[in-house]
Amino acid sequence: MYNKLRWSFITFLGLTLILLAISVKSAQLYTDWLWFQSLSYQRVFMTIIVSDLGLRFAASAAFFILLFLNLLLTRGPLIKASQKAAVFREDNLVTIQASPLSRFFNPGYLLAAYTVLSLIMAFLFSFTVAGDWVTLQKFLHPTSFGGLDPVFQRDIGFYVFQLPFYQFLYNVASWTILIIAFWVCVIYFLVSVVQGAPGKLLQSMAARYHLSILAVLFFSLKAVGYQLDQYALLFTHHGAVWGPGYTAIHTTLFAYKVLTYIALICALAILVNLFLRRFKLIVYSIGFLLLASVLLGGIYPIFVQRFMVTPNEISMETPYLERNIQFTRKAYNLDAIEKRSFPAGKVLSLEDIQANKDTVGNIRLWDWEPLQQTYSQLQEMRLYYQFKDIDVDRYLVDGRYRQVMLAARELNQEHLPTQAKTWMNQRLKYTHGYGIAMSPVNELTGEGLPAFLLKDIPPATTTDLKVTRPEIYYGELTDNYVIVNTKTLEFDYPSGDDNVFSTYEGGGGVNLGSFLRRVMYAFSFGDYKLLLASDVDNNSRILYYRNIKQRVQKIAPFLDYDSDPYMVLSEGKLYWMWDAYTTTDKYPYSEPYNKVNNYIRNAVKVVIDAYTGNVVFYISDPGDPVVLTYSKIFPGLFKSLDEMPDDLKQHIRYPADLFNIQANMYAVYHMEDPQVFYNKEDKWNLPTELFGNEEKAMQPYYTIIKLPGESKPEFVLIMPFTPQNKKNMIAWLAARSDGADYGKLLAYGFPKQELVYGPMQIEARVNQDTTISQQLSLWDQRGSRVIRGNLLVIPIKDALLYVEPLYLQAEQSKMPELRRVIVAHGDMVVMEPTLDRALEKIFSPSGGAQKPTALSEPSAQPLSPASVADLAQKANQLYDEAQNKLKSGDWSGYGESLSKLKQTLTDLVNKTGQ
Secondary structure, eight states: OHHHHHHHHHHHHHHHHHHHHHHHHHHHHHHHHHHHHHTTOHHHHHHHHHHHHHHHHHHHHHHHHHHHHHHHHTHHHHHHHHHOOEEEEETTEEEEEOOTTTTTSSHHHHHHHHHHHHHHHHHHHHGGGTTTHHHHHHHHSOOOOSOBOTTTOOBHHIIIIIHHHHHHHHHHHHHHHHHHHHHHHHHHHHHHHHTTOTTOGGGSHHHHHHHHHHHHHHHHHHHHHHHHHHHHGGGOEETTEESOOHHIIIIIHHHHHHHHHHHHHHHHHHHHHHHHOOHHHHHHHHHHHHHHHHIIIIIHHHHHIIIIIGGGHHHHHHHHHHHHHHHHHHHTTGGGOEEEEOOSSOOOOHHHHHHTHHHHTTOOOOOHHHHHHHHHHHHOOSTTEEOOOOEEEEEEETTEEEEEEEEEOEEOGGGSOGGGOOHHIIIIISOOEEOEEEEESSOBOTTSOBOOSBBTTTTBOSSSOOOSBOEESSBSSOOSOEEESSSSOEEEEEETTEEEEEOOOSOOSEEOOSHHHHHHHHHHHTOTHHHHOTTOOTTOEEEOSOBHHHHHHHHOTTSEEOSOOEEEEETTEEEEEEEEEEEESOOTTOOOSSSSOOEEEEEEEEEEETTTOOEEEEESOTTOHHHHHHHHHSTTTEEEGGGSOHHHHTTOOOOHHHHHHHHHHHHHHTOOSHHHHHHTTTOEEOOEEEETTEEEEOOOEEEEEOOTTOSSOEEEEEEEEEETTOOSOOEEEEEEOSGGGTTOEEEEEOOTTSOOOOHHHHHHHHHHOHHHHHHHHHHHTTTEEEEEOOOEEEEETTEEEEEEEEEEEETTOOOOEEEEEEEEETTEEEEESSHHHHHHHHHSTTGGGSOOOOTTSOOSOOOOHHHHHHHHHHHHHHHHHHHHHHHTTOHHHHHHHHHHHHHHHHHHHHHHTO
């Protein structure tokens, strides 16, 4: 009785857990449907769900039928063996006794057991195809690349969209046969045990026939596999060539053709053996296949590679290297790079600097790492606010095209005080971040702090920039769901000792209009308090999947994404903009950039409304066949870039991740001559720089410059190159981001016979300057730490200007201050408090002849009395200006005026020699 109760309880508990798991999964499916519906992407949801579940059901159903039918074929031999009577002789008495197993191996029991086993295995097998729905859909919606591979003369789209599905079918079929063969062997092993001859699987004719048919299917399928392996050669790497080289084309390809026929012969031999019953025929045929695989697929290619190709590699691999270069350049769009020459050794004049004020006035002096710490100290305001990242962009500020740095002030619930981490606070009250901070890349106050264009809460500015909707409900730190429009007012922002509260006015999220929905969300999120919260009513809305990375990837998991989504202020509203990529690992003859994928395009721009959570996907590269295939799979998901609002379009930028990949590939694949490429005679490297006290790889950087030969400044992304094993600069690559020129790449090469300083050479010149190095050592010994910022190489006209900021950080402080700017040009290296003073020292009529001096040393060139009077008058004006800005509450302007006043007074003291 006790055992029955125990088993009843265990059964009840098991069924309850299964029912609970099904309920939770169903609730998650339902809430996901509501979420997609709220974004008007329910068709995308249905396509993903139907494709995934449909493929898993089809694969598991086919597997179930095949396994069940094969198991049914073993039922007769098993029943027959179990019913075989045992004969005993004792004292001339013959006893016939049935096997004790016969009562278990009856047709009904076996049918039920086979059904259960097939269902369990089919269910487990369905997990092996989970996620392969994308492969199926791409197979059903292929797009032509418009180019043929040079080996099989097939369109590249065949390898990208169709070959993966054929390989998928082959793998599924192979595993199906192997698993069926395993269970069939288990059954026939059981038959042999019952018959008293354990281990002799092939003793019965039924086992021989059954396993022979499975072997015929396996070797027939193996022949198909060899045919697919031929196509896979296009993505291999042997020797000097990415893709098939001489050995692969002349030996491995031949081996696969021969092995295809041998595999078919093996299948035929096994089939013939069913009638001839000569087991040695099977052994010989399979042995011949194994031997041919070793000889043709292994030893023969190694022999040819080592004794024929390697001694004559350059001559024999030349045509294949040409293919490698050609297809890799296409895969990364390197063939579209426009090559231009850039003169070396040119020296700028003061007139050149004045004529390029847009470039000089946008040189970035703030690096994101120290600036993030400074933003954190100055603008986070409360513990629960956080700037996760600093973004670089450009804006038209008071009619002036300016490069700026900005960050979103998000609310991080993890930073709430412990006593405030209640369910009500985290779900109903503290729901959103507030506003952004923005500062020019090159301006600072007299204290070495950023001069803000936008700051504080509520957002304050003295410019024409306006933030009318500062609330941030969706961001990079919004990992929890919240409920808005409840009876509890939402915390909006702090105001002195009080708080300002608000109510959500957007249409984001899902309406909790019924108790049933609340029950489903409680199941889905595992949060029973949703059902008990009295402040939640039928007008409340639940906002979830608020982290933009989770949000976007849930809609389009088939895209790859840039590592840095960035905030955009457009017409008073805040948006996130995120670059998405289409990739594949099936582009013939192309070298992979991450050991896997060998093709990439920045085909999609994603825009997320920080207030409503609305997500829009724009096609930025309509010439990409992969994104065209996705647009066929998901009609209505993608919009044309022409549909993006014009103001948002002004903030599209070339993505740094893609540019970095292209720069790395171009460092090698700018060599188009096969012999030069093979010898790596002209290989380039990405430069290094000193950041802090460490030598690090230089990262691409955004700047506003007037490109050589262009009439207006534009926002570009730049990366210098150095020759292999050398430190001088050999070229620089630029990606354009503005208007109709967006996406164009330009490579500027220097004359190889001229010396152009590379970043580390400039760093060495700074270190070797006794005045600068002494000053840096002195600062490091006074309870502060010197942080050397990013070294920027700025092209101006036909010359280069090198700029490196220096930050000071007190040991007890986490707020770096920008205190000096190092500028190098020609033979001059100077360090001054501001960029303007550094440029003045280099390019003023007397400055070019001066040796860089310590900032504390007075100038040896006194001004005339009239000049002294001018400086005194300017100081009085700046003082009055500072007082006026102080009265009006313009703290940023007040700091700027004090900085200028301090500079003027310093000039006055230095010039008078006192």
